[in-house]
Amino acid sequence: MAEPSGTTSGTSGTAAAAQPAADLDELMMAMDVVDTLRHDRRMLERELGQDDRDEALKQRLRELYEGQGLAVTEAILDEGIAALRESRFSYEPPQPSLAVTLARLWVSRMRWGPWAGGAAALLVGWLLWSALAPSEEARLAADLEAAAQKAAALADDATAESRLAELRRRTEAALAAGRLDEAEAGIAEFGRLADRLAAVYDIRIVSRPGTLTGLWREPDVNSSARNYYIVVEAVAPDGAVLARPVANEETGRTETVKLWAKRVPKATFDRVAADKTDDGIVQESLLGSKRAGRLAPDWAMPVEPGAITSWEK
Structure with a gap:
């Protein structure tokens, strides 16, 4: 006898509804196979080293599941072994990157948030100072x-x-080369020249x-010669005696003095x-x-x- 058409329709609907459940069961079973394989390290190390390792793995898995009263299909075993090799059901940590770092900071924001506000304010202040200073x-x-x-x-x-132009050239070159101490010394020299x-x-x-008016000295390198000097001072237009920087040729040092002896030829000394x-x-x-306006x-x-x-003995 032919069954009513309604019964046939109901049976088809039940089969269709059961299909996703069956697929899910197979997926869960495949994941269980992977988990079993992953935790049985001794079996993996032993079986994966053989030429027919796939068949050996499947036989080992059948024995395990039959011992638990579970029937596992050939397709599920193949799926589980393939998934293990592909690391399909295992977690691989992401490679380090800026995006990963920012994500971790966001997840942990409740821990660092309270003090980060102050640090952020300091950072912003420093950035502003760097940009403006x-x-x-x-x-x-x-x-x-x-x-x-x-x-x-x-x-x-x-x-x-000419002296100023040369000094500027040297100082600019030092500044361009990053020799800041030398550049600063050049700037100071401009001040002295001014x-x-x-x-x-x-x-x-x-x-x-x-006070002596004149004197003569015998050079250390030639005792038969004489250097003649006249003692002088710098007098300003208002009559004040000025201190001036003078290079002492005997010591090599420059000293600021009000009295010094200028070297002159013997004819000037005699005059x-x-x-x-x-x-x-x-x-x-x-x-x-x-x-004014001249260096010498x-x-x-x-x-x-x-x-x-100095000349006093």
Whole structure:
């Protein structure tokens, strides 16, 4: 007898509904197979080393599951072994990356959140300061420009201008090469040159009781020769005696002094000595004049390079 059509429809619906459940059962069974394989390390080490390891694994698994009263199909065993080799059901930690680090920080935010606010504020402040504060190189470049312009505005002769141009070239090269100490020293030298250019004074021969007017020295390298010196001081237009930096040729040191002895040829030495011998006073006391805008004095009498800052024995 033919069954009612309604019964046939109901049977088909039940079979269709049962299909996903069966698939899920097979998946769970395959995962169980993988778990069994993974935890039986001695079996893996033994069986996976054989040429027919797949068949040996499946036989071992059949025995295990039959011992538990479970029937496992050939397809499930194959699926489980393949899944193990593919690491399909195992967890592999992600490779280190910025995204992974940020994700872990987000997950753990409740632990570090309370103090991170203060750290973030400090970080933001530091970033702002770094962006707004000038670098050391930028500061030195600005200082160099200001010092060079100040000195150049004071220079009034070719010698001074050439000296300033050379100093600027060397200082800019040091700054570009990152030699900041050398660049800073160059900027300081611009300041000293500006002071020299601005200074105005006369170099007067000293002629007063208790102070030498002239002297001579025998060089250490040649005892048969003599170096002649006239003792002088720098006098400002208002009559004040100025302290000036003077390089002592005997010691190699530069000292700031109010009294020094300028080296002169013997003819100048004899001329000053004759002037003083006449009445005890040097009438022609002007040895040279330092004008604004120049680095060196204009000499009223012949002189030689060199000076000393001490001579008392």
